[in-house]
Amino acid sequence: MDASKQLLGFKGAAETDDVWKIRVQLTKPGTWVPLIWGVMCGAAASGHYEWNLDNVGKALLCMTMSGPFLTGYTQTINDWYDREIDAINEPYRPIPSGLISENEVKAQIAVLLVGGWLCALQLDRWCEHDFPIVLALSLFGSYISYIYSAPPLKLKAEGWKGCYALGSSYIALPWWAGMATFGQLTPDVMFLTVLYSIAGLGIAIVNDFKSIEGDRELGLQSLPVAFGIEKAKWITVSTIDITQLFVACYLRAIGEETYSNVLFCLIFPQIFFQFKFFLPDPIKNDVKYQASAQPFLVFGLLTTGLAWGHHINALGM
Ligand SMILES: C/C(=C\COP(=O)(O)OP(=O)(O)O)CCC[C@H](C)CCC[C@H](C)CCCC(C)C
Numbered sequence: 630m631d632a633s634k635q636l637l638g639f640k641g642a643a644e645t646d647d648v649w650k651i652r653v654q655l656t657k658p659g660t661w662v663p664l665i666w667g668v669m670c671g672a673a674a675s676g677h678y679e680w681n682l683d684n685v686g687k688a689l690l691c692m693t694m695s696g697p698f699l700t701g702y703t704q705t706i707n708d709w710y711d712r713e714i715d716a717i718n719e720p721y722r723p724i725p726s727g728l729i730s731e732n733e734v735k736a737q738i739a740v741l742l743v744g745g746w747l748c749a750l751q752l753d754r755w756c757e758h759d760f761p762i763v764l765a766l767s768l769f770g771s772y773i774s775y776i777y778s779a780p781p782l783k784l785k786a787e788g789w790k791g792c793y794a795l796g797s798s799y800i801a802l803p804w805w806a807g808m809a810t811f812g813q814l815t816p817d818v819m820f821l822t823v824l825y826s827i828a829g830l831g832i833a834i835v836n837d838f839k840s841i842e843g844d845r846e847l848g849l850q851s852l853p854v855a856f857g858i859e860k861a862k863w864i865t866v867s868t869i870d871i872t873q874l875f876v877a878c879y880l881r882a883i884g885e886e887t888y889s890n891v892l893f894c895l896i897f898p899q900i901f902f903q904f905k906f907f908l909p910d911p912i913k914n915d916v917k918y919q920a921s922a923q924p925f926l927v928f929g930l931l932t933t934g935l936a937w938g939h940h941i942n943a944l945g946m
Pocket residue numbers: 664694695699700703704707711763766767770771773774777785794795798799802803804806
């Protein structure tokens with residue numbers, strides 16, 4: 630178990646001195662999943678995904694770009710810029726513990742970043758895009774990753790702004806990449822996904838409750854620090870629920886009633902788990918809540934993608 634935690638980049642991992650295992654650990658493969666899922670949602674939303682070898686190849690390349698390469702780069706650069714604070718709080722992490730050298734980390738960052746851009750370029754060529762939209766998205770995403778972790782902006786230290794950067798990048802960017810690969814990225818769907826990102830903001834805030842004491846001491850304006858636990862927990866669930874309810878209503882308004890009903894059915898279990906776990910004790914039950922409610926949220930995203938794809942096809946676009 631500890632060995633798999635090591636490879637997936639989870640906390641409580643066993644130590645290893647195999648540099649390749651350490652390299653994989655730095656990329657935190659567990660965090661690739663939402664990006665890969667986002668690409669699937671975008672492909673579904675394009676309305677043009679058909680199961681053939683060409684499309685499977687494009688989807689795999691888009692997922693490889695978003696997961697191992699660009700999320701891997703994001704996580705490595707984040708650990709690099711956190712190395713001093715980690716040396717105090719989590720000295721067993723690969724960089725502060727000296728399990729991997731500075732030059733090896735820098736080389737890994739460069740390879741993953743350039744690798745991600747090359748995948749994007751290849752996708753644009755493969756899809757015969759006039760404008761290299763996937764490359765543009767990957768450049769934008771890697772810039773957001775950089776300012777999230779690196780000074781002087783270091784958005785992650787800016788409380789809820791960092792949470793929104795994280796939530797929106799994880800939801801909107803892979804969706805846009807998947808959609809641009811298989812169809813046309815349009816302003817209306819961009820708006821819808823940016824809106825959906827507010828739910829992503831709520832999900833990111835859930836993780837801030839357990840670090841409220843430390844954040845307060847360091848002067849970080851996370852939502853629980855800024856508003857106190859009582860107010861912050863209600864703001865958190867409201868952002869998650871109201872956003873999804875709005876999307877469900879929107880799907881109904883554009884005539885996608887079945888998908889809208891499915892989305893409503895996926896929202897109610899999340900509200901149930903908020904009352905069962907999160908609201909009674911957001912500090913103690915954050916992980917329990919995420920584990921029980923998240924699957925419903927991510928299937929809601931896919932439902933929205935499928936609804937959009939169906940809508941586009943119905944309009945003959
Ligand atoms: C590094 C990230 C989270 C870690 O946060 P934190 O430091 O608070 O936690 P730990 O202490 O446990 O490490 C994620 C940051 C995400 C970033 C803002 C944006 C990601 C962008 C995508 C990877 C880009 C994908 C582009 C593509 C799909 C076109």
